[in-house]
């Protein structure tokens with residue numbers, strides 16, 4: 655089989671949730687949007703529920719249905735995008751809790767699903783999603799009369815601890831909510847690390863669970879192993895791959911492995927990365943193609959059946975740096991073609 659194998663360590667995932675839960679002075683939820691940051695929301699949510707998570711967050715109602723099917727009726731599943739036209743049946747059937755973002759969404763919700771749980775999302779300065787302070791002024795009385803179960807906001811700069819925006823948003827959130835009797839949530843992974851005054855009643859980590867920055871002490875959750883399909887020897891001066899971008903400066907041994915940019919291994923990262931045999935780095939040479947990557951394995955005495963792209967030597971953050979992006983984008987770009995293997999020990 656030449657399909658590459660993405661290993662997902664559910665025990666490391668659970669350990670990351672537990673560590674973030676211990677850091678917090680409150681309840682810890684889990685964000686499993688975008689199919690559990692690309693790792694499989696059903697498996698990820700099930701493992702986190704086993705670890706103790708009772709509240710889950712997704713971006714859109716359809717994702718919530720998948721999480722509900724995996725978890726059964728008890729855990730709360732919140733939907734960041736709120737109650738959109740066309741969501742009503744999904745919200746009702748799957749028992750999802752929309753986080754209301756606008757006046758229109760509140761009216762839609764109260765009309766379409768009277769008595770059905772909802773929460774509120776406030777915009778405290780990010781200007782992306784949620785009720786602005788002036789909307790909140792107008793709606794508060796009506797919204798509070800229907801017993802929202804949670805009020806949240808989101809920090810724009812939490813991964814930069816000294817950024818003045820953090821304190822500004824904290825003050826705004828407190829201004830808008832200090833007199834409420836409703837559970838409050840402000841922080842994702844970055845906000846948890848800012849300290850207890852950012853925690854309120856519930857934190858919402860995502861990336862930290864999956865081993866990404868800014869939670870630098872996370873256990874690595876994913877590893878990626880690419881089968882070697884062919885090995886060849888090239889002479890000094892011979893080129894490898896599209897565009898002849900690399901030529902051998904010495905007689906070299908080249909391994910061709912099975913995966914490429916169609917699997918989320920972004921073409922731009924090629925010149926900056928290696929594949930690993932244990933701790934030995936074998937540089938990628940030539941262009942990353944759609945389904946294949948060529949690697950200089952001259953230094954290996956024996957070429958193994960597979961080489962490793964993601965491991966303790968070369969992490970998600972290292973791939974992100976090589977591609978000029980962030981770990982979130984690397985994770986959520988991991989392609990559908992991998993053979994996903996879930997390990998729980």
Ligand SMILES: *Cc1c(COP(=O)(O)O)cnc(C)c1O
Nearest residue numbers: 685808842843858859860861862
């Ligand atoms: C994605 C998201 C989170 C989780 O953020 P991380 O940085 O991955 O921990 C929490 N809250 C909201 C509103 C989000 O969009």
